[in-house]
Amino acid sequence: MRARPVQQESLRSRILDRISDFAASTPARFAVIVFASLIGIFTILFSLPVATTSGERAPFVDALFTAVSVICVTGLSTVDMATYWSPLGHVFVFVGVEIGGIGVLTVASILGLVISRRLGLRQKLLAAGDANPLRIRKGPVSESQAVRLGETRSLLATVAISVLVIEAVVAALLFPRMLLEGVPPLDAAWQSVYIAAMSFTNTGFLPTSEGLIPYGSDWWFLIVLMLSVAFGAIGFPVIYVLRKTWRHPLRWSLHVKLTLVTFGLLTLGGAIAYFILEFDNPATMAGLGADQRILQSFFISQMARSGGFATLDMGSLDGSSLLVTDMLMFIGGGSASTAGGIKVTTLAILFLAAFAEARGVDDMEAYRRRIPQDVLRLAVSVVLWGATTVAVATVAILLITDDVPIDYILFDVISAFATCGLSTGFTAATSDGAQYVLAATMFLGRIGTVTLAAALAASTRRQLFRRPEERPIVG
């Protein structure tokens, strides 16, 4: 009687250990397999006839695209999300974005944990003369594994609680506003929960066909949305630190300070740009008062950085605003967040490097801290990955598409890469081929960027000797 529970415990523990082991030894491959499987499962779910309003099986391209868009929390769509899917379909969407949003958040955090420990271990063990500490573990249940499992669990718990609390607060803030608008209480209840999930996970789907139209100029509704999106987009590591030490800014880590300052500057800069560039545009802001201009400018600026909600028609924006939006989307939000893009710290590192170069000092510095040189190399790799993905996807779509202005295509490709979800209308209107390319771009942008950074940061190889130095001319 005593033997069985122990055996079961040890079996369960062994399976968890095995998974944890695989995740630790090849974290990037682990993340890619997990997300590809999730997309497969949700493609099957969205292919069920009961998932659609019409009761007919959704075409494969729409089922796959919706699954990718949901799991990657992108918010682009090839169908009218509000009317195409049945109530059951909407449940799939809701569950999918929570899994996708929290999943990436958690996987990114776990990868960060694994890597930071690996780096820590490496630094300790390198001194003792060993290059790869994780490959030389011996025995079935070493102490380090137990610790890893424990840490992962507590991390998961913290992530889940943060998500639940924030989404509940957001829903509670939206609910009374919807009642005021005359929405029946039961509808208002599920719509507010749905929108809370769509905003915190930075997805951007809306539950009704009319979208944000009833609330398009409402300060309360739009500011709650912006705050919810911002909390999701600054990233879990920042939320974690803020929750513990929000009263003591001096104790914040370099990552928190860099993220918050860059995030804020980009939101402000974007808002100023939209305010100026759309001032005379009759299709957007020309008819608005000064207060609404300010609100709408901040709203687009915040939503471009991966929220994906829109009160204005993106296709009506001035060409210059589209270009500004392209840049904001490409940069995206914070690391290990529900937002996409190359991430604000990546951009900050590039500029810190340029500042250090301009000042002629050897070290990149910020907030009285020195940033190691290899971080710059990681940042350059992430940007190159993003630029290459966007360029290849754009050229591929241009090849199979005729008569669409390139700025519309580029906009939707960057929106897909950065999982932003804003659209000029191109995604819904284009051919199946281009939609497959966009789906691949979403996957590469969301899963690729997170795992690439992790894989690169984690991989280390022992160099046995150094080559002689030589300096090519640059610039």
Added chain:
Amino acid sequence: MRARPVQQESLRSRILDRISDFAASTPARFAVIVFASLIGIFTILFSLPVATTSGERAPFVDALFTAVSVICVTGLSTVDMATYWSPLGHVFVFVGVEIGGIGVLTVASILGLVISRRLGLRQKLLAAGDANPLRIRKGPVSESQAVRLGETRSLLATVAISVLVIEAVVAALLFPRMLLEGVPPLDAAWQSVYIAAMSFTNTGFLPTSEGLIPYGSDWWFLIVLMLSVAFGAIGFPVIYVLRKTWRHPLRWSLHVKLTLVTFGLLTLGGAIAYFILEFDNPATMAGLGADQRILQSFFISQMARSGGFATLDMGSLDGSSLLVTDMLMFIGGGSASTAGGIKVTTLAILFLAAFAEARGVDDMEAYRRRIPQDVLRLAVSVVLWGATTVAVATVAILLITDDVPIDYILFDVISAFATCGLSTGFTAATSDGAQYVLAATMFLGRIGTVTLAAALAASTRRQLFRRPEERPIVG
């Protein structure tokens, strides 16, 4: 009788010393002042009524734009260059591109010389405990100054001889082909010299209104043009090494190998892209045979990287080809060359950094040499400068321009920044305001990039202490 020549010699020597001193102490400011003055002088020359065919004073915007385009060897124009300017005007253009082409080449080489010596000195003197060796020189004619002047002269001589020899050979190769076409000998003589100068300096102006139409499918003419452009575009440091050691590739420096390989790969990759993307385009290659498709693909590919000659109408290219051209133009040619852009070695460094990151090794390596980390920082700074310049110029032009597709504007802005000179027709057709922005973009792209890299590489500051290290999350 003996005293005067000595005094004169010493006065001349003192003036040269003073200039050389200024150039050495603030090389970037020196270069900017020299080129701004040249542009001022040529704006005045192009404003002379005798410079135009009509005998009327050219509008200020056209005189300034032409002066900038000529001195920056860009090749963009707001007027029909072949018919608008009188024979005297054409002489100004010819002299201007030689000064601009050789000037930048020389200034860049001199700056490189100054900087490499300064770096060398710094490294020596830093050990002796001194941060800025050039500020502590004592006495009116120190030995180091004499050496600097001597080196500069020999460098200038080598540059001038290379330019003369290459342009003479190119003219000699074009001349008989023009006679065959039925061009009168005297016209063929000056036209071949003119085209030789326009191709080696990577400018891209043509002496007649019909441009390349008579030679648009001629293997001999186009290949000579491509080789001439390539020699100008690989850069003087490479020509210098090749001239001395072309038989011994093993002795080539890292810079030469990196430049040649990246340059070749980009030309080949671009040609393959145009071959595929323009295959079905009835406005460009759909009607051509396989051999002409290959020739034309290589020609566009080479000319996009700063040559600026065109056999096909850029406005008729497919949107995907325009995007590929944008990328090729932005990258440009070799360092210290007559080509523009961020330079091929800058791109190579970014990719070498990403490769090193992916392999998990600490050092960037190429051809059995280790590349110092600060080169990456310089490369990142140059790319950020380029991207920021292009973005600001494009948004500025979009703000003051209506009803022009953004891809045409972006194309001409990048063409201006990278001093490529290809145009979709936007530059000639747009407003004065946009033309001033394009002129500023040419100046920032040509002079800015060269001097920025030099200024950054030269500036060094002593760090008295190192901050504690902290690692933000990236990607």
